[in-house]
Amino acid sequence: xxxxxxxxxxxSYRPDPAADDDYALKKIDLTWEDGGxxxxxxxxGCGKSTLLNIISGLLVPSEGSxxxxxTDVTALPPARRNIAQVFQFPVIYDTMTVYDNxxxxxxxxxxxxxxxxxxxxxxAEMLEVAGMLSTRASNLSPDNKQKISMGRGxxxxxxxxxxxxxxxxxxxxxxxxxxxxKLKELHQRVRATMIYVTHDQTxxxxxxxxxxxxxxxxxxxxxTPVELFERPAHTFVGHFIGSPGMNVLPCExxxxxxxxxxxxxxxxxxxxxxxxxxxxxxxxxxxxxxxxSGSGIAAHVRKVADIGRHKVVEAVAHDxxxxxILEGEAPNPxxxxxxxxxxxxxxxxxxxxxxxxxxxxxR
Amino acid sequence: xxxxxxxxxxxxxxxxxxxAFNALIPMMTVVNYSVQETFGDNLFFWxxxxxxxxxxxxxxxxxxxxxxxxxxxxxLIIEVPLGVAIALxxxxxxxWVPFCLVTMALPMLIPWNVVGAMWNIFTLPDIGLLGxxxxxxxxIPYDMTQNPFAAWVTIIIMDVWHWTxxxxxxxxxxxxxxxxxxxxxxxxxxxxxWAVFRFxxxxxxxxxxxxxxxxxxxxxxxxxxxxxxxxGGGPGNSTTLLxxxxxxxxxxxxxxxxxxxxxxxxxxxxxxxxxxxYTLMTMNDNKS
Numbered sequence: 001x002x003x004x005x006x007x008x009x010x011x012s013y014r015p016d017p018a019a020d021d022d023y024a025l026k027k028i029d030l031t032w033e034d035g036g037x038x039x040x041x042x043x044x045g046c047g048k049s050t051l052l053n054i055i056s057g058l059l060v061p062s063e064g065s066x067x068x069x070x071t072d073v074t075a076l077p078p079a080r081r082n083i084a085q086v087f088q089f090p091v092i093y094d095t096m097t098v099y100d101n102x103x104x105x106x107x108x109x110x111x112x113x114x115x116x117x118x119x120x121x122x123x124a125e126m127l128e129v130a131g132m133l134s135t136r137a138s139n140l141s142p143d144n145k146q147k148i149s150m151g152r153g154x155x156x157x158x159x160x161x162x163x164x165x166x167x168x169x170x171x172x173x174x175x176x177x178x179x180x181x182k183l184k185e186l187h188q189r190v191r192a193t194m195i196y197v198t199h200d201q202t203x204x205x206x207x208x209x210x211x212x213x214x215x216x217x218x219x220x221x222x223x224t225p226v227e228l229f230e231r232p233a234h235t236f237v238g239h240f241i242g243s244p245g246m247n248v249l250p251c252e253x254x255x256x257x258x259x260x261x262x263x264x265x266x267x268x269x270x271x272x273x274x275x276x277x278x279x280x281x282x283x284x285x286x287x288x289x290x291x292x293s294g295s296g297i298a299a300h301v302r303k304v305a306d307i308g309r310h311k312v313v314e315a316v317a318h319d320x321x322x323x324x325i326l327e328g329e330a331p332n333p334x335x336x337x338x339x340x341x342x343x344x345x346x347x348x349x350x351x352x353x354x355x356x357x358x359x360x361x362x363r
Numbered sequence: 364x365x366x367x368x369x370x371x372x373x374x375x376x377x378x379x380x381x382x383a384f385n386a387l388i389p390m391m392t393v394v395n396y397s398v399q400e401t402f403g404d405n406l407f408f409w410x411x412x413x414x415x416x417x418x419x420x421x422x423x424x425x426x427x428x429x430x431x432x433x434x435x436x437x438x439l440i441i442e443v444p445l446g447v448a449i450a451l452x453x454x455x456x457x458x459w460v461p462f463c464l465v466t467m468a469l470p471m472l473i474p475w476n477v478v479g480a481m482w483n484i485f486t487l488p489d490i491g492l493l494g495x496x497x498x499x500x501x502x503i504p505y506d507m508t509q510n511p512f513a514a515w516v517t518i519i520i521m522d523v524w525h526w527t528x529x530x531x532x533x534x535x536x537x538x539x540x541x542x543x544x545x546x547x548x549x550x551x552x553x554x555x556x557w558a559v560f561r562f563x564x565x566x567x568x569x570x571x572x573x574x575x576x577x578x579x580x581x582x583x584x585x586x587x588x589x590x591x592x593x594x595g596g597g598p599g600n601s602t603t604l605l606x607x608x609x610x611x612x613x614x615x616x617x618x619x620x621x622x623x624x625x626x627x628x629x630x631x632x633x634x635x636x637x638x639x640x641y642t643l644m645t646m647n648d649n650k651s
Contacts, residue, residue: 091548108553
């Protein structure tokens with residue numbers, strides 16, 4: 001058990017990286033608190049797996065260091081870091097029984113057979129595989145195989161961190177939910193630091209207390225699921241989280257007020273005066289209301305999608321597409337409507353980064 | 364009884380016909396010869412199972428069969444571990460992969476009689492590279508036309524040189540199909556190099572190794588051309604393997620009856636041994 005600190009981490013797969021683009025990880029400074037449930041969220045190719053492999057020791061970073069508590073482990077091989085990792089596809093030792101699979105990491109470390117038995121039984125109990133301990137692992141279904149992979153990670157009582165690299169990829173949808181809640185439950189029981197890598201926002205938001213969002217080798221935002229949803233630090237986070245994602249509309253800023261195609265858009269509070277760059281207004285579809293007449297921005301409805309619990313309205317105003325999520329009645333396609341943005345949820349972004357703050361907030 | 368769909372037979376029929384015309388029907392000629400005696404002119408006399416009795420009780424057959432099993436056993440215990448070891452040592456990616464693969468495949472591309480001729484010249488004591496080197500540089504007497512032990516060493520090494528690549532390529536194919544995550548997981552689990560081999564690489568290579576062993580067994584058990592060109596079965600009868608002996612009886616002595624009986628016995632042994640091999644090696648897979 002330890003706090004994990006990544007400091008000035010950079011990694012490139014090229015031998016002689018020069019430009020920033022040569023780096024798979026550009027510059028990472030990050031602290032994972034002991035016992036936390038983290039999700040590492042980002043699109044494919046953003047550097048999540050690279051980061052994970054650096055923490056586990058499968059990769060040595062080009063620059064920077066990794067500290068477990070205050071010990072520098074940058075140069076240590078995986079076996080000596082006392083970490084566990086679960087991969088995208090279940091890794092099981094085909095010729096061994098389930099019991100031997102779970103015992104493998106302990107036996108390799110020369111643990112006493114009595115302790116092995118006690119740990120394996122306890123973990124099998126937790127994962128609900130106790131009944132299959134004597135079956136050959138190759139005969140298991142994919143979800144049970146993945147459980148065994150997880151079990152091998154959890155069987156050592158003192159792991160610093162358990163990392164999951166998109167572990168539910170090969171699992172049937174109806175079992176995904178089960179395994180996900182199992183993981184959450186396991187985290188509460190074993191209290192080990194867990195890092196869960198995924199590109200699926202639902203997985204990230206349900207598993208983690210803290211979500212780290214990455215894009216292009218950089219950490220864009222770290223926060224609770226609610227923070228990521230309500231105050232995305234970057235338009236990328238706004239797009240990536242939420243379904244549909246945040247509406248991001250081009251705007252002009254004059255005297256601290258934002259104008260979208262000439263219409264004044266009331267922001268949550270004062271805009272940061274510093275910095276120029278491309279200005280945009282961000283508003284979640286959940287906070288856009290639609291009325292036939294009244295105040296707001298004139299738009300016409302293009303599409304309405306009924307997705308069960310609510311309807312998603314796609315409207316166009318000033319050549320920009322705006323989504324609104326409505327409960328109950330929705331206008332018909334082709335109708336002219338007025339869109340109203342909830343003021344406390346309307347943010348300003350400059351060059352992609354959040355540039356407004358709530359009324360009264362001290363900067 | 365469960366009702367089964369019998370239409371599958373239709374799909375097998377073309378293969379059955381093909382095999383019938385190129386193997387089963389011609390083999391009936393052999394069956395015909397094996398139970399009769401002929402002095403030519405298409406005159407046949409019924410002989411029953413006499414030829415089979417004669418072959419099965421003959422010392423000459425026993426010795427040839429013994430030599431055959433010894434040969435196959437020796438090349439298998441050398442080629443299989445050696446092939447796996449080479450496959451393990453080969454790079455999995457990068458510039459050297461095609462180089463290694465082509466180099467490995469080269470011996471297999473050489474026609475069998477050429478292999479025999481090459482090794483024959485190679486080992487000649489007076490002008491062969493190896494023969495001259497052994498006798499004149501190292502001073503070790505080496506002449507496979509005189510010394511049965513030298514002849515055996517030579518045909519074994521020749522076969523290892525010719526066919527280890529087959530095991531290498533099959534084992535290599537098995538190795539490269541192992542996803543990287545397995546090695547990473549093993550590393551994290553603290554597995555030793557031996558454990559990685561025993562629990563990851565070997566199980567993943569098992570299917571291809573079964574095929575490799577089976578192919579090498581059948582081919583080496585039926586081997587003819589290379590030892591025939593190299594030693595002609597000599598010195599004496601020391602390297603007369605089953606197939607060489609068979610040809611001597613059939614075409615040298617023109618004893619068609621005994622030769623036919625011997626062919627069938629030979630065939631039955633190969634078939635039985637292959638079946639045993641395969642059954643034993645795949646038995647574990649069906650266990651749960």
